[in-house]
Each structure stands twice: as structure tokens, then as C-alpha cells.
Amino acid sequence: MQDVKAKAAESEELILSEYIAEPALPQELRESFYEFQKQVEEIWYIRTLAAKYRIREKEIGNRFDSELNRIPSSGR
Numbered sequence: 001m002q003d004v005k006a007k008a009a010e011s012e013e014l015i016l017s018e019y020i021a022e023p024a025l026p027q028e029l030r031e032s033f034y035e036f037q038k039q040v041e042e043i044w045y046i047r048t049l050a051a052k053y054r055i056r057e058k059e060i061g062n063r064f065d066s067e068l069n070r071i072p073s074s075g076r
Contacts, residue, residue, distance in 0.1 A: 022030065
């Protein structure tokens, strides 16, 4: 029962933020936030690859550009 309530609360929070709060924000602020999310995803992918291949993060760009390009973006 608690799980259902938690999911309902998360769903309600998502709906409120996506359809009410977010559109009220200035476009520039939304774009900055989406750019921030994109950069966080990229850093996360790079660190994941570094851990997977046990190499330093600086070497990722040189050795795995093709693999990084195959990673889908968030779509925002």
C-alpha cells in the first residue's frame, strides 16, 4: 500500500512540475537546466566507461569517441 502511495506522489509531483511549474519558468532558465542535465549525463557516461575499461577519464575522448557518439541523448 505504501508503495502505491509513493508512486502516486511521485507521479503527481512529476505532473505538477512538468505541466505547471516548468512552463512558468523563463525559457532561458529551462534551456540552461536542460543543458546542465545533458552535461551531467555526458560526465556520467564518461565515468561509467572509465570504470568499465579501467582507464583514466582523460583518455576516454581519444579512445572511445565512437562509443560515446552511440549513447542516446535524453531527448530534451
